[in-house]
């Protein structure tokens with residue numbers, strides 16, 4: 406069967422939505438080629454002589470997988486049908502095989518009912534719930550179970566994965582009584598669509614140029630890749646002018662990730678459910694694995710630990726704003742993400758209102774980020790979770806700010822342990 410193999414080409418010139426059947430044929434063509442390349446890679450022995458060939462095959466595979474992911478014109482992408490409006494301070498997706506207890510967990514943690522039953526594929530769509538934790542609201546998403554081959558479109562795999570990509574972290578729910586291989590299979594499925602779990606981006610500087618050829622450099626010894634292999638992979642991408650600088654002993658896969666540039670690096674907590682049906686030794690072993698939490702929905706076991714772990718991995722920072730001469734409202738924090746590596750005073754000010762910065766003189770900070778209480782800080786100061794911040798404006802009058810800041814009345818402010826240690830005086 407001869408079908409158009411490059412979807413981008415086939416849609417660009419006509420500019421109209423593709424017939425679903427044509428799309429199906431195109432996808433089948435891409436899948437066929439993926440299968441061929443995977444088979445060839447499996448056949449090829451790994452050694453010094455084949456490493457260039459294998460590298461090239463890896464690049465071909467990555468390119469095809471990216472093609473598979475490109476949303477066709479006229480649709481809103483692979484997540485079609487599963488759109489749920491973002492809500493709260495963060496989003497967490499429940500990913501797992503069928504019947505591992507995702508819906509049971511959603512119902513337990515959020516109070517929103519999601520049908521649970523002993524048969525597979527009970528859940529057919531995305532069901533959102535809200536977790537109230539640490540005065541923050543976290544959106545938890547229950548999803549249909551996924552199976553091996555999900556990344557290539559089996560079941561509702563691609564929609565589910567698209568939702569996972571839109572989340573801040575993933576909870577991979579696993580059945581503690583089932584094969585431990587499930588974790589690897591799911592990880593592979595997510596990797597095939599560009600998700601990288603619990604990894605940091607490769608330390609490779611890469612910049613395409615207009616002229617000048619390829620400049621290849623490294624700041625350390627490279628054991629997985631050399632100049633020739635790097636050239637070959639760039640060649641596969643038709644890149645002939647670029648600057649590449651390896652800052653770590655990276656692999657071919659790392660280089661491909663950097664060239665593709667569309668990878669999403671996410672935290673993932675592995676949640677082993679149903680520990681009520683396995684022996685204590687197995688529970689102990691699973692609990693000791695990295696990034697893992699063991700729970701039982703049936704016995705409501707260890708759910709606190711799961712929430713604490715989820716909170717930790719989300720890296721959210723609560724900042725309490727303190728009007729001058731008043732106590733902060735400890736029940737109503739600003740909740741900020743540390744996506745870009747931290748949460749600065751500038752992020753905090755912009756979060757309240759964009760116009761604050763131009764009037765800002767400095768801020769006063771109490772909390773673990775401050776060296777002494779209160780510390781006078783500027784825009785670049787990094788805030789920690791549970792810090793208290795008072796904004797001091799350039800021409801601030803003696804009596805506290807009005808208007809755009811949260812106004813705090815003399816309500817029942819909670820007195821925290823920290824406050825007892827260091828009363829908030831200005």
Ligand SMILES: Nc1nc2c(ncn2[C@@H]2O[C@H](COP(=O)(O)OP(=O)(O)OP(=O)(O)O)[C@@H](O)[C@H]2O)c(=O)[nH]1
Pocket residue numbers: 501502503504505506507508509510520521522523524525526527528529548549550551678679680681682700701702703704
């Ligand atoms: N023994 C035991 N069974 C559990 C536990 N949690 C859930 N189950 C059972 O596992 C079965 C599947 O639960 P669901 O919540 O429907 O699982 P799911 O992952 O949402 O399944 P799908 O929506 O079909 O993908 C149900 O019969 C639950 O009662 C647990 O902690 N221990």
Ligand SMILES: [K+]
Pocket residue numbers: 503504505521522523524525526527528
């Ligand atoms: K089920």
Ligand SMILES: [Mg+2]
Pocket residue numbers: 507508509520521527528547548549550
């Ligand atoms: Mg379910």
